[in-house]
Amino acid sequence: MDKERSAYMGPRLRKLRRGLGLTQASMAEELGVSPSYIALIERNHRPLSADLLIKLAENYDLDIAAFASAEDKTFERLEAALADPIFSELSIRREDIQELLAANPALGEALATLYQSYRAGQRAVMEARADGGHVKDPVEDARQFIAGARNYFDDLDRAGEETASALASQKTALFEALSARLQNRHGLTVRVLPNDVMLDAYRRHDRHRKQVMISEALDQASRTFQLSLQLALIEGGKLLDSAVEKGSFENDAGRKLARAALANYYAAAIMLPYRRFLDAANTLFYDIEALGRRFGASFEQICHRLTTLQRPGAEGVPFFFLRFDAAGNVSKRFSGDVFPFAQYGGACPVWNIHETFRQPRKILTQMVQLPEGDAYFSIARTVHGGAGGFGAPNADRAVALGCDIKHAGKLIYTKNVDIETAPRGEIGVTCRLCSRPACAARAHPPLERRLIIDEYRRMAAPFSFAFD
DSSP states (O other): OOHHHHHTHHHHHHHHHHHTTOOHHHHHHHHTSOHHHHHHHHTTSSOOOHHHHHHHHHHHTOOHHHHHHSOOHHHHHHHHHHTSGGGGGGOOOHHHHHHHHHHOHHHHHHHHHHHHHHHHHHHHHHHHHHTTTOOOOHHHHHHHHHHHTTTOOHHHHHHHHHHHHHHHTTOSOHHHHHHHHHHHHHOOEEEEEOHHHHTTOSEEEETTTTEEEEETTSOHHHHHHHHHHHHHHHHOHHHHHHHHHTSOOSSHHHHHHHHHHHHHHHHHHHHSOHHHHHHHHHHTTTOHHHHHHHHTOOHHHHHHHHTTOEETTEEOOOEEEEEEOTTOOEEEEEOTTTSOOOSSSOOOTTSGGGGGGTSTTOOEEEEEEOTTSOEEEEEEEEEEEEOOSTTOOEEEEEEEEEEEGGGGGGSGGGTTOOTTTSOOEEOOSOGGGOOOTTOTTOOSOOTTSEEEOOTTOOOSSSOEEEOO
């Protein structure tokens, strides 16, 4: 192993270790060396010896020839990035790049990745201009695919029911039953590991060591869902591919997002099998928290599943779903042909779902009505995302579940409410599509109305507009 090649084994070892989800300490323990030695190799302060290379191959099923002879991709990416004309005046040499990677390979990787992101952004802008200004949004692409199927995928749902039935026959908790199936059918050991070992990942499938690792930072409902998701990805690959092939996508990113969404759907079908879940929903009058306790699922998981109960001949209440943060940014939405969400933008600011952040964990309900007269019943509550533990990063969001007013009587939340006479909050879809004239909370004027600018009076509403 020549000196130059040794100098560039550090970044490769670091990439391998990260790909395996290992810390320097855990890799050192498995290889029988000290953590400081691994750190020195990764920083190119020590060469990677032939003995250690053999140990790597034995422990991680590594192709020695490919690992030892492959050119360092980070060097190539960084060299290509720094060859851009914007750096021409800096006169950067190959030796400068080598020195940077030797001293700090992580910084080199970061610079190369940043440049690739910059170039991807430039290409997206140019493609949008060439396409007449149309920006291809993969998220919206995937949403339209899900909405086109009314968020119901029969093949996945029935396969999930079949799997759930087999797991239930084991007479153990679902997490344990899933673990046993992964072990017995696929030779995979399930381990629940500390967050620092998981490197902030919630789930990781380690093919080398035949393990599925789950973060202990997750609550039990999330651990079970992640294990269901792993089983869905392993056993349902052909079903997922077949379902996605029925869609029409503008780009590969939208297709991949749709497939990921279907994998989550399949996992929910395992955790909350259709017929059993629908029967429980009807028996409990769609009490979300009671359903969560019965099935060991979170509030958000139950809300998601309730939007999928559209099997022909065995339909549940058709719900719409919305998830958003305290700033009003929408991260998930599903209309189910029930509520006319705008493609972009947040929810109406006078809808009481935003009040959930002032009353965390409390369910808020409301009758609402759009300018056109359509009326709905909504249920909203905050949910807590992120890892558990003091000081751990988290993401507090709110979820809203709603239905047409004609279905509201089926829900436990209207048990003591006179639906016909109860007051209804007047809301809009979004400011730019709402024509209510006297809304003090309006952020934008409606697109289809002519603005009236009056210098002699100031109304409560921030914009005045004509209806002609």
